[in-house]
Amino acid sequence: MAPRLTGFSGNSRLRRVRAAAALAGVELEWDSSFSMKSEWKTEEFIAKNPFGFLPTLELEDGTVLRESGAIAEYVAELGANSTLVPSDAKAKAEVHEWQCTADQELFIPGSLANRQLMGVLPYNKPNFDGIVKKVNERLAVIDSILVNKTFLVGERITLADIFTVTALTQIFSTIIDAEARVKIPNVIRYFETLVNHPKLLDIFNPTNLIEKVTPPAAPAKEQKPKADKPKEAKAPKPKKEKEVDEEEEEPLVPAEPKVKNPLDDLPKSAFNLEEWKRQYSNLDTRGANGSLEWFYEKFDREGFSIWRVDFKYNEELTQVFMSSNQVGGFFNRLEASRKYLFGSVGVLGKANDSIISGAVVLRGQDIEPVINVAPDWESYSYKKLDVFNNEDDKKFFEGSMAWDLIVDGKEWADGKNFK
Incomplete structure (x- = not known):
């Protein structure tokens, strides 16, 4: 049994x-x-x-x-051949070390903060912000550790990874929102590798990552009954410059001034990138009345450009799903350029013999101002495509959009869209 x-x-x-x-x-x-x-x-x-x-x-x-x-x-x-718990004493201690870190530094603090959001515990803004700040500090440390690592201990998944990804699933769906996640690209790449592992897909998905943390509304203040008495003339109160809510807290860190993106100063374009994203999502890609037909009819060659994207280090790629997760991580790190960018990039080939390639559509004629928001943007090479005058460029672009691209005999195996 x-x-x-x-x-x-x-x-x-x-x-x-x-x-x-x-x-x-x-x-x-x-x-x-x-x-x-x-x-x-x-x-x-x-x-x-x-x-x-x-x-x-x-x-x-x-x-x-x-x-x-x-x-x-x-x-x-x-498990007869399980390596989740290493046999080596030192490695086993390292796994236990990460199990404790996942619990003490991520999972338990995250649970306490989330209980405040749920109303199980009284919401206290300084306390809540302090917990989230500490969790973000721990995530920054883990992100630096994962720069050159796929897994936390050794070269295969261990309980260290299972405990950590479980804690990440919990805090990413409750207190660590999209704005905070952008700052930890290596953790996100690691997270996506684990939750998309074929044996773990049904356990961790859907991940339900939160976009924005919304603190609970402050309770309404009780109104005192007014006594029935004659109104007396009162001297006018001096006008305050600003009414300050008693519940309002000073920010722990001064807000950074918003920097205007130079792309916003480009001449206005008739090509609506958001509408293209909707057309791409709702129509067949190829054929009459397809999204590509719409694209060619509406595209503004002066205001936008099309680029080929290729990963520089394909010899390092192993499993297709891991390479696909890498593309997803790259796209996550491009979040700050979402309003200027659309992409379709995939993994072509098979395990231990694959490449990452695809195409992006972006605002302006220079790719760097749009793409350099991702810390790893220089791991890819970029070539501008002329899909209106060059048949090879057009074929490559359409293959990337339709997910049927073939390069050097390698067929499209998996892909991601940035939209």
Whole structure:
């Protein structure tokens, strides 16, 4: 009989155990319909697990394991060929080190801050901002560590990665929004590699990343009843320059002055990039009345340009899904240029024999002001395309848009759009 896992699917701690089992190749009995509203806290359950915590794992001999870390380690070591827990003592200690970091520095603080947003704990802005600031500082450190690493310990996924990506899933969907995530490109690349692993897709997706943190509204102030008495003439109060809400807090860091993007000073263009994005999303790419037909009819050659994009270091590419995640990470780091840019870039070929290539449409005639917002923009080469006068350029562009591009015999395997 397979060990029986109890917990509900949205719970981050349960995800750890399921991820460990999936990667270790261990079968668990688990009821996916279970929820916190289920009648689970029975006398029988408390007798087996006096603390009453979830998740639990019940073994064939009746033993009930609690605490997701202990359960995940047990499950990981059940796998015949599992490397989730290294055999080397030093590497095993490093994995435990990251398990603690994920819990103490990301997961637990994130949970406390999120409880304030949910109203489970009273919302206190200085306290909330302080927690988020500390979490962002920890993420910056992790980002610097991941500059030259695919995984945290060694060259394969370990429990260090499972605990960390579970914590990231939780904080990215609650307190670390899109603006903050742009600052940690290596963490995002690492995160996307793990959550899109074929064995983990069903466990971590959809990730539901939050776009903007919205603090809870301040409670309305109680109005005192007015006494019925004659109105007295009052001297006019001196006019204040600004009414300050008692709940308003001074920013911890002075706001940075907004810098106008020079692209906004370009002559106005009749080509609407946002409308192109909608046409591309809603129409067939090729054929009559397709999005490409619309593009050629509306495109403004003076106000916009089209570029080929190629990764410079294709010899470093291994698995197709990892290369696709790399493209996704590159696009994430281009967030600041979203209003000026559209892209369709893919992985062509197969595992250990692939390239990254595609095309982008952007505001202006120079690619650098648009693309250099991504820290890794110089890892790619760029060539301007003339799709109206050069048949090869047109064929390349249309293949990139339609996701049927072939380069040197390598066929399109996977791709991403930036829109």
